[in-house]
Amino acid sequence: MSNLTDMEIFARVVTAGSMSAAGREMSLSPAVVSKRIRRLEDRLGTRLLQRTTRQIALTEAGQGFYDRVLAILASVEEAETFVTRGSAQARGTLKVSAPTSFGRLHVAPHLGRFLEANPDLSLNLDLSDDFVDIVGDGYDLAIRIAELSDSSLVARRLAPVHRVLCAAPAYLARQGEPTSLQDLIDNHVRIAAAAQDPWRLVGPHGPEIVRVSAPLRTNSSEVVREAVIAGVGIALRSTWDIGPELREGKLRIVLPAFRASKEVGLHAVYPSRRFLPAKVRVFIDFLAQLYGPAPYWDAGLEQWLSETPHSATAAE
Structure with a gap:
């Protein structure tokens, strides 16, 4: 086997997490994989992997070598693809x-x-x-x-x-539709995942910051999505997440003059x-x-x- 193949085996061991898993992926026995890793380490004069009975870990030298090996293997793959671009497919x-x-x-x-x-x-x-x-x-x-x-x-x-303020018709029927940003702050339930608090908006008077204050606390954006559809309150959501609900009328955009300010x-x-x-x-x-x-x-x-x-x- 060539030195390049030894590097391929090394990279596969790191990615797979073990020599046995890498061997299965490459149709090699664990003994062969271990032998090729040892040969590579002997040639380089340094240990690349710390081995235990359950797992492997990269040494400091191994981490630096792994990062560079990935670039080398990618370049080799690209060179081969360039030569056979007319007929070869990605593999x-x-x-x-x-x-x-x-x-x-x-x-x-x-x-x-x-x-x-x-x-x-x-x-x-x-x-x-x-x-x-x-x-x-x-x-x-x-x-x-x-x-x-x-x-x-x-x-x-x-x-x-694109991110928009939205609410379910049931919520708006119960609480009314906000008529201004101050109305939103004073009289409405605002729901968001913890990482999305506060809302940073832009509107007719420039940037605005709105703190979230709601009976629901969550770290899950998906929970917020389901809660706003269920009529819990008003949320700031991406259109990729709620596009069908907006088109079907399950959600409505509120305060359309305001959007998320962060690009x-x-x-x-x-x-x-x-x-x-x-x-x-x-x-x-x-x-x-x-x-x-x-x-x-x-x-x-x-x-x-x-x-x-x-x-x-x-x-x-």
């Missing part, structure tokens, strides 16, 4: 992280079409609302809904994200590499075509979304 395993609700609603339903178009590719989709360590946890890319900060990662914008977008985020692996490129292209600057979940809301609040600050 291998693609590991993706996505937010829980968005992944369930807007990624999972479309995976059949993507996998059918890429039969040599398998997909490992993890749903989590945490910002995963893309490089450290071995992800090829992550789908993130955020205002991204500068980092060594590369981000491609997939779609805008948030839907992004595909991946490690900074000179050569983007074909499997990552085809998935990002698929998502960009699927969503785009006018995503399907905003269908029927275009007229309202095209109206900008009476403020110098634009918001999505």
Whole structure:
């Protein structure tokens, strides 16, 4: 076996979490995997992995080597794809992280079409609302809904994200519709997950901050979604999350002159590499075509979304 194959085995052991699991994925015995790791360590003159009976862990040198090996393997894959681009399809395993609700609603339903178009590719989709360590946890890319900060990662914008104040008709029939921001603050139930308190809005008079005060406390955005549909109160929600409910009349937009002031977008985020692996490129292209600057979940809301609040600050 070549030194490159030894690096491939090493990377697979780290990703899989054990030598036996890596061996199963590569159709190698654990003894062969262990022998190749030892050969690599002997050649480098340093220990890369700390081994116990139950798990493995990267040494400091192993972590730095692993990060660089991933870039090397990606470049090799890209070089091979470049040569055979005319006939080859993306292949291998693609590991993706996505937010829980968005992944369930807007990624999972479309995976059949993507996998059918890429039969040599398998997909490992993890749903989590945490910002995963893309490089450290071995992800090829992550789908993130955020205002991204500068980092060594590369981000491609997939779609805008619009957030609106909304309530169920039953709540509005019971409490009345707020007529002003002060009315919202003084007389209405405002519900949000802990991480979304306070609301930062923009309206006719510029930026506004509204604290959430409600009988319901939760760390789950999905709980807030179900509560607002059930008529508990008023919430600030993304249209990708409640588009069908708005179109069907289960929810109504309130105080349409106010929107979330923080510019948030839907992004595909991946490690900074000179050569983007074909499997990552085809998935990002698929998502960009699927969503785009006018995503399907905003269908029927275009007229309202095209109206900008009476403020110098634009918001999505």
